[in-house]
Amino acid sequence: MPQIAQLAATYSSQIFWLLLTFGIVFFVIGLGMVPKVQSTVDARDKKIADDLEAAKANSAAADALEADWRAKENEARADAQAKLAEAKAKAAKDREAKLAKEDAAIGEKLAAAEAEIEAGRGKALGEIEAVAAEAAADIVRRLAGTDVSADAALKAVKAVI
Amino acid sequence: MAESGKIDPMHQFAIEPMFGTDHLAIGGYNIAFTNSALWMVITVVVLWVFMLGGMKRELVPGRWQAAVESMTGFIAKLTDENIGKGGRKYVPYIFSLFMFILFANLLGLLPLGVIGLHPFTFTSHFTVTGVLAILSFSIVLIVGFFKHGIKFFSLFIPHGTPLPMVLVIFPIELVSFLFRPFSLGLRLFVAMIAGHILLKVLAGFVINSANASPLWGGVVGIPSFALMIGVSALEVLVAGIQAYVFALLTSLYIHDAEHLH
Numbered sequence: 001m002p003q004i005a006q007l008a009a010t011y012s013s014q015i016f017w018l019l020l021t022f023g024i025v026f027f028v029i030g031l032g033m034v035p036k037v038q039s040t041v042d043a044r045d046k047k048i049a050d051d052l053e054a055a056k057a058n059s060a061a062a063d064a065l066e067a068d069w070r071a072k073e074n075e076a077r078a079d080a081q082a083k084l085a086e087a088k089a090k091a092a093k094d095r096e097a098k099l100a101k102e103d104a105a106i107g108e109k110l111a112a113a114e115a116e117i118e119a120g121r122g123k124a125l126g127e128i129e130a131v132a133a134e135a136a137a138d139i140v141r142r143l144a145g146t147d148v149s150a151d152a153a154l155k156a157v158k159a160v161i
Numbered sequence: 162m163a164e165s166g167k168i169d170p171m172h173q174f175a176i177e178p179m180f181g182t183d184h185l186a187i188g189g190y191n192i193a194f195t196n197s198a199l200w201m202v203i204t205v206v207v208l209w210v211f212m213l214g215g216m217k218r219e220l221v222p223g224r225w226q227a228a229v230e231s232m233t234g235f236i237a238k239l240t241d242e243n244i245g246k247g248g249r250k251y252v253p254y255i256f257s258l259f260m261f262i263l264f265a266n267l268l269g270l271l272p273l274g275v276i277g278l279h280p281f282t283f284t285s286h287f288t289v290t291g292v293l294a295i296l297s298f299s300i301v302l303i304v305g306f307f308k309h310g311i312k313f314f315s316l317f318i319p320h321g322t323p324l325p326m327v328l329v330i331f332p333i334e335l336v337s338f339l340f341r342p343f344s345l346g347l348r349l350f351v352a353m354i355a356g357h358i359l360l361k362v363l364a365g366f367v368i369n370s371a372n373a374s375p376l377w378g379g380v381v382g383i384p385s386f387a388l389m390i391g392v393s394a395l396e397v398l399v400a401g402i403q404a405y406v407f408a409l410l411t412s413l414y415i416h417d418a419e420h421l422h
Contacts, residue, residue, distance in 0.1 A: 002175040003286050003354070010176045010197075012190035014288040017198035021205045022293070025261050029212050030253035037215040037233045038252070044220055 125161075132157045168368065170361035174285055174354065197289070200281045204264045211264075232260065236408065243412040247419055251412065254300065258293065259408035266353060266400030270393070284403075285353040287346060294346030297411040301341075305418035316421050345410055352403045356396040363389045 137153040140146060148156075178193035185193050215229025222230060236256040240248035262284055269282025283289050305313040317334035318327055366385040371378035 001171055003288070003350075006176050007288065009191070010193075010195065011288050013178075013193045013195055014176070014197060014283075014286060015292055016187070016190070016192040017194070017201050018283070018289050018292050021198075021201040022257065022261055022296075024205050025208060026254065026257040029208060029260070030257035033212045033216060034233055034253050034256050036218065037212075037229055038237065040215075040218045041230050041234060044222075047220065 129154060129157055129161065132161070168361065168365035170358045170365065173279070173281070173357060173361060176286075196279065196281045197283045197286065200265070200268065200283050204261060204268055204283075207268065208260055208264045211260075232256075239408060240412055243409065244416045244419055248412070248416075251300075251415055255408050255412055258297070258411060259404050262293070262349065262407055263401060263404035266404060267397070269353070269357070270396055270400060282353055282357060284349055285357055287350040290346040290350040291342075293349075293407070294342040297345060297407075297414065298342035300411075301414045301418045304415065308419065309421060313418070313421070316417055320422065341410075341414060345407065349403050349407055352399055356392070356399055359392055360389060360396065363392065 133150060133153040133156075136157055137148045137150060140148045140153070176195045176197050178195050179199060180194055182194040185191070212229060214223075214225030215233070217223070217226050219226060233252070233256060236259055237249065237252055240252050240255055244251060265284045266282065269280050269284065271280050273280045305316070309315075317331050317338060319330065319334075322330055363385045367378075367382045367389070370381035370385070
């Protein structure tokens with residue numbers, strides 16, 4: 001086994017070169033390079049954490065903005081609905097008022113027409129009565145030969161009619 | 162390597178000085194630049210190139226950068242889970258340990274013999290794994306005594322132990338604690354050497370049986386080769402698991418030093 005057979009001859013060289021090379025590894029790589037690599041990793045982890053944080057904050061802000069917008073929209077919708085209802089109510093009222101007015105005008109016209117008809121009928125009736133009385137007086141004079149006064153004839157006609 | 166058709170499965174662990182540096186020394190100690198040292202240097206370079214991909218520091222990582230970041234993230238998670246509070250300051254050490262062992266294990270498994278190079282797995286030498294284990298154990302001792310002083314010894318007394326039992330349990334716990342660096346270093350060493358020997362032995366079966374006759378090549382060589390494929394896949398897994406176990410146990414021991422229980 002060369003490890004034992006050559007021990008006396010080579011141990012000092014082995015230890016010397018090992019300490020030298022491992023020393024280089026430790027001081028140049030272990031102490032020089034590893035912390036830099038590690039700091040790169042740490043910086044990246046921090047960046048990722050920060051970015052995540054910022055994204056979370058942005059998302060929350062967007063949510064708040066959306067909620068705000070929704071509230072505003074709801075408000076606008078309610079407003080519009082109220083305006084619509086108001087307009088509808090106003091239109092209905094207007095229509096009612098107009099209808100009532102028209103109704104009244106029509107009623108008035110109707111009443112006037114009715115009155116006119118009534119007046120016409122009264123007048124016609126009067127004329128008929130006068131003609132009938134005259135005719136009655138005439139019939140009485142011809143049949144009985146007696147004169148009947150116009151008043152009496154009218155009275156008799158009115159009673160019959 | 163081969164003497165009259167014999168293949169020595171241990172030869173792959175032999176250390177050979179390279180570039181004529183056999184007698185390079187500091188203060189009387191030989192520090193020859195060996196094949197083992199060469200693969201340590203290769204491991205450092207490959208690991209450094211791998212880590213360069215993580216230095217682009219882009220906000221949206223490419224594949225390479227993501228791979229590097231997944232490795233550092235893996236070790237950071239390991240320390241968070243096993244050391245807990247105050248674990249992050251050990252990330253550079255645990256990461257260096259894990260990646261150094263992982264790359265060494267994987268590079269040692271590369272089939273470079275196909276193009277005439279000889280990969281060398283320096284984690285299959287207990288001089289290497291032992292030093293790494295002692296490094297980890299030293300950190301545990303230094304942190305433990307620096308943070309808790311003499312109270313660090315209370316680590317060896319489980320909660321609610323009756324006083325007479327303390328006298329028995331304390332030495333047992335102390336011994337098990339002192340065995341930690343050995344189990345840490347030996348586990349990696351044994352896992353790597355066993356896998357490599359197994360692969361070499363199977364490779365020897367393939368070559369020797371094929372050389373003997375086409376019949377033996379078919380009966381022994383082909384099943385051995387099929388087994389080698391499976392064992393190679395297993396070894397890649399072991400390379401990762403052993404590096405992970407080393408890093409995991411180190412962080413568990415550091416947890417004891419940081420928080421006692």
